[in-house]
Amino acid sequence: MNNFNDIKQLWHKQEVTDLPNVKAVIEKAISFRKKARFNIIKHNVILTLTAIYITFVLFYYKPEFFTTKLGVIIAVIAIVMAVIIQSNMLQGLFKSSSSEENSHQYLQKMIRYKSQMSFFQTKIMKAYFILLSLGMGLYLYEYAIRMQWPYAVLVYLVTFGWIGLAWVKFVPKQAASISKGINEVIEQLERVNNQLVEKDAVQ
Amino acid sequence: MTFEEIYQIYSPRVYRLCMGYVNDNSWAKDITQETFITVWQNLGKFRQESSVGTWIFRIASNNCLRQIERAKKSLKSELPAEIEEKFSDDNSEQEKLLFRFISELEETDRLIISLELEELPQAQIAEIIGISEGNVRVKIHRIKEKILKKFQQHEQLQRHKTTLA
Numbered sequence: 352m353n354n355f356n357d358i359k360q361l362w363h364k365q366e367v368t369d370l371p372n373v374k375a376v377i378e379k380a381i382s383f384r385k386k387a388r389f390n391i392i393k394h395n396v397i398l399t400l401t402a403i404y405i406t407f408v409l410f411y412y413k414p415e416f417f418t419t420k421l422g423v424i425i426a427v428i429a430i431v432m433a434v435i436i437q438s439n440m441l442q443g444l445f446k447s448s449s450s451e452e453n454s455h456q457y458l459q460k461m462i463r464y465k466s467q468m469s470f471f472q473t474k475i476m477k478a479y480f481i482l483l484s485l486g487m488g489l490y491l492y493e494y495a496i497r498m499q500w501p502y503a504v505l506v507y508l509v510t511f512g513w514i515g516l517a518w519v520k521f522v523p524k525q526a527a528s529i530s531k532g533i534n535e536v537i538e539q540l541e542r543v544n545n546q547l548v549e550k551d552a553v554q
Numbered sequence: 555m556t557f558e559e560i561y562q563i564y565s566p567r568v569y570r571l572c573m574g575y576v577n578d579n580s581w582a583k584d585i586t587q588e589t590f591i592t593v594w595q596n597l598g599k600f601r602q603e604s605s606v607g608t609w610i611f612r613i614a615s616n617n618c619l620r621q622i623e624r625a626k627k628s629l630k631s632e633l634p635a636e637i638e639e640k641f642s643d644d645n646s647e648q649e650k651l652l653f654r655f656i657s658e659l660e661e662t663d664r665l666i667i668s669l670e671l672e673e674l675p676q677a678q679i680a681e682i683i684g685i686s687e688g689n690v691r692v693k694i695h696r697i698k699e700k701i702l703k704k705f706q707q708h709e710q711l712q713r714h715k716t717t718l719a
Contacts, residue, residue: 355698358705361652362671365573367566369583373558376587380594450596450613454665455684457616539622546662547685 397434401427414493422490429482432475458544462537469533473526480522484514555606557594564607565590567672568614574668575618577657585621589614604681611674612682615665622661655704659697666690667697 371379405427409420452460487510495503568589572582592613600609656664662683669679676694680687 353702353706355702358652358698358701359671359673361648362570365570365649365653367569370565370569371583371587373561376561376590377557377594379587380591383591384595450592450599450609450616452616453612453682453684454615454619454662457684458619461620536623543619543622543661546660547683 394434398431401431401434416493418489419493422486422488422492424486425482426486426490429479429486432479432482435475455544455547458540458547462540462544465533465537465540469530469537472529472533476522476526476529480514480518484511484518487514557597560593560597560606560610561590564610568610571611571614571665571668571672572618573653574656574671575661575664576621577653581621585614585617589617592617605678607674608678608681611669611672611678615669615682618665619661651705651708652701655701658704659700663693663697666693667701670694670697 405423408423414420414423488507491506491510495506498506565586569582569586572585572589573579576582576585589610593610596613600606604612656667659667666679666683669682670676674682676690677687679694680690683690685693
């Protein structure tokens with residue numbers, strides 16, 4: 352193998368026989384589109400059911416205090432946020448199209464999106480816990496005030512004890528695992544991006 | 555140009571590009587399929603600012619780079635050379651070596667040399683990768699040298715083994 356033409360010939364000798372036929376590719380593309388539509392519908396159904404649930408709780412139990420109503424709404428907002436994080440909605444929002452940019456721009460965009468995603472996921476998760484605690488606290492107030500004080504204290508202690516435990520133990524663990532996964536990808540993307548940047552500077 | 559015609563012309567070329575990048579037959583087929591799904595989804599939006607070929611190779615190159623996210627799946631180039639050589643017959647050994655040597659290069663170099671081997675003009679390669687044409691020229695020159703050197707080293711090693719035997 353002494354010259355590059357031999358290598359070129361070798362390259363074109365590579366047999367490409369068992370690629371899927373065009374029909375199979377189109378069918379797969381259509382099924383992807385259907386799946387994406389189903390996901391949007393699924394999320395809309397979850398959000399609608401949540402809205403119906405809030406209305407039901409507020410009308411059926413007719414809480415007297417404004418704090419109770421506010422508590423339910425805040426807790427539900429927190430749950431909706433959790434649903435959004437659990438689903439891949441955020442990823443869809445940050446997804447970059449591979450058809451519009453050259454590789455250099457695509458890599459830079461992916462690095463930016465991954466950093467934003469890591470930031471948003473961590474912040475939204477913290478906001479979820481804060482809102483959930485606030486919502487629960489407000490919701491319980493109306494019922495706690497009608498209890499004898501030792502019971503009321505006990506209910507608040509158990510509720511906030513559990514949320515506190517989650518905040519101290521589970522939140523940092525989950526945040527770290529999200530960041531670790533994304534940071535590893537960012538590191539790789541930056542390494543590949545530098546293959547193009549460094550040589551540009553030399554030119 | 556219909557999607558069917560595009561697929562007919564470009565799918566083997568895209569597959570070779572992906573093979574150069576990952577050196578894994580089924581993985582390369584997956585990326586080829588992903589690429590043509592994107593082509594199918596965006597064909598209506600394609601604005602003809604560049605040629606269809608440039609557009610398709612751009613999607614394919616970006617899809618290859620996106621494989622970085624699939625970090626758990628390791629590249630075949632990381633396998634010891636002996637294992638692969640055991641399974642190769644004489645005719646395809648050189649082919650397998652070529653794809654192995656390409657997949658041992660840096661990620662962007664793999665794309666550049668695969669596009670060069672697909673005989674794309676250097677201006678088009680520059681447009682796909684997003685670097686200057688001059689830079690593409692320099693890189694291609696260096697990569698060609700690297701691959702030839704790898705082949706020569708391999709041949710020397712084989713000769714040495716035969717002499718010892």
